[in-house]
Amino acid sequence: MILKQKNLSELYDKSYHKNNVFEIVLIIIFAVITLIGILNHAMWRDELNGWLIARDSYSFINFFDNIKYEGHPLIWYVCLWFLNQITGNPLAMQFFHWFIAIASVSIFVIFSPFTKTQKILFIFGYLPLYEYSVISRNYGIGVLSIFIFCACFKTRHNSYLPLALILAIMANTNAYCLLISLALGFTLTIEYIFRGYFHYQTKANKYNILGASLIFFLGIFISVFMLLPPADSTLQGGASQWFFQLDFNRLTQTITRIWRSYVLVIIPSDSKPIDLFIFSFLSLGLFTFSLLILLKKPIALLFYIAVNLEILAFTYAKFLGSQRHYGHLYIILIAALWLAHYYDNSPIIIKFIDRINHRLSKITLNGYNFVYHNKKSLLLMILWLQLIAGIVAFSRDLITPYSSSQVTANFIKDNELSNHLIMGSEDFTIAPISGYLNQKIYYPESQKLGSYVLFNNERKIVNDGDIMKQMINIIAEENQDILLIMNREFMERSPNLDIEFIEKFTKSFIYNEKYYLYLVKSVPSLS
Structure with a gap:
């Protein structure tokens, strides 16, 4: 033997x-x-x-x-x-x-x-x-x-x-x-x-x-x-x-x-x-x-x-x-x-x-x-x-990619989308994109820019409605467009925001590291 x-x-x-x-x-x-x-x-x-x-x-x-x-x-x-x-x-x-x-x-x-x-x-x-x-x-x-x-x-x-x-x-x-x-x-x-x-x-x-x-x-x-x-x-x-x-x-x-x-x-x-x-x-x-x-x-x-x-x-x-x-x-x-x-x-x-x-x-x-x-x-x-x-x-x-994080990050770089404020949810599934982009991402769960995710009491679970409210506030205060990355389809809509679907990346072995990209802009006032 x-x-x-x-x-x-x-x-x-x-x-x-x-x-x-x-x-x-x-x-x-x-x-x-x-x-x-x-x-x-x-x-x-x-x-x-x-x-x-x-x-x-x-x-x-x-x-x-x-x-x-x-x-x-x-x-x-x-x-x-x-x-x-x-x-x-x-x-x-x-x-x-x-x-x-x-x-x-x-x-x-x-x-x-x-x-x-x-x-x-x-x-x-x-x-x-x-x-x-x-x-x-x-x-x-x-x-x-x-x-x-x-x-x-x-x-x-x-x-x-x-x-x-x-x-x-x-x-x-x-x-x-x-x-x-x-x-x-x-x-x-x-x-x-x-x-x-x-x-x-x-x-x-x-x-x-x-x-x-x-x-x-x-x-x-x-x-x-x-x-x-x-x-x-x-x-x-x-x-x-x-x-x-x-x-x-x-x-x-x-x-x-x-x-x-x-x-x-x-x-x-x-x-x-x-x-x-x-x-x-x-x-x-x-x-x-x-x-x-x-x-x-x-x-x-x-x-x-x-x-x-x-x-x-x-x-x-x-x-x-x-x-x-x-x-x-x-x-x-x-x-x-x-x-x-x-x-x-x-x-x-x-x-x-x-x-x-x-x-x-x-x-x-x-x-x-x-x-x-x-x-x-x-x-x-x-x-x-x-x-x-x-x-x-x-x-x-x-x-099959183990995660869609790398291809998503490459798409963002190639299309010069990283100049926007990037918001991503669910935070821990978005973290690998932050790693590949070498920049911080705004996480609705912690309501701040970050990269790594700590599982503690500061982190709160959010739904699409919560994310929408945060985007409205950020655009109103910062006056800039948002690149929204979701690990699911974003179904919420608002008359105050123009949400444009950009691309999706769903070929991933890890089931919840499939991503959907949206460009979010403020709707111009008619007045």
Whole structure:
């Protein structure tokens, strides 16, 4: 199923350089394909809102305050802030994210223990090829930190400081990587405390462990601090909206996230209870299969169980999420298999089960033997399905714009419409146009010029009538025409305004980032 694990030191071994043609060619092919995807990709609001915060926050303190409304930790936004000191062109963010994706794939291809076939299938699967490379979000840098951790895992035999630093960085990439960082930190702690049982040795002394612990917990503290929303945040219900009631439908929705993460081709509908019930059992089957694969690798198994429980609990209690969120469950499986190959087989778990119930241990052992002989086929099946999903998503993005924001902004520039006061609603769907135009837009929801959108109490939902009233007031006070951008048709009319339809852009994968343009002028007085 796998090849021998490479060490970091092998990068400098001459014999290694004679046999690295496969890795280099594979990385180059990935880089070229994803570059084509990125240059063709029309960014949507979730990509550009962070860029706009970095671009238009009036001070560094204001920048940090704004981040807290985003529901994400610091690192990605700090990177965007530095990029904005160089250029205001959001293409810089895409290139930066492209380099991150290449770095992640390079580490995976060079250092992971998987076979050539498995490496090819993985990197051209949905998450590495599309979701975490073409779409510029903070999840890509989180995956990079996970792969760096796996590649550097052996360093714990000498010092815990490198791994602690990686975990601190990982925790500050996104909420899911915070949970992964906590699980990895917990796993390292258990391994050290029970090192006699696991025949594990390390040269790290108490000062090294203390320093590593301080780095790790500082990273966790900073991440949690940034993730705690302000009191007036309304994003995902703010700080108060959690789901702790026992609900069978919610439970099945949560469990099926395992299937949705591993198998992307056939997925259940969240609105169909029968589908959820069936796919919950299939999800538990996949989970059990994975547990049995790791049965004789107790440390890797501990990590896999701990982090799955964390993420599934968070999914149930707070946020069901999308593929970019629960896709981390698939990355966790890959990471657990990677970490497993640092260890020899251990009978500890089988012996422990045998002490509890001999019959149960025999059933477990039989299950392990079955999985052991079929694990290569299962993993290949998952990887092939991921590949199919990756090809479909990547191809779709080449044909259908992810958002109509870029083509709309280009139309405005080409027709010199940006000289008008631009008003746009619904604000968060208009934000990516502000990013591409590199100028602020008047948002009726906040009744002021802006670019990024913060989900707080200052933002009020408006209807077409409210927008009409604001346009009448603005034209009366400012005596200038308005370019109105709507993510729906504007049906309201007024005898005081001449509203001329200009163009519409409705070819978009994101359903509410389709745009309608209107030129609004004051009707001349007959007197």
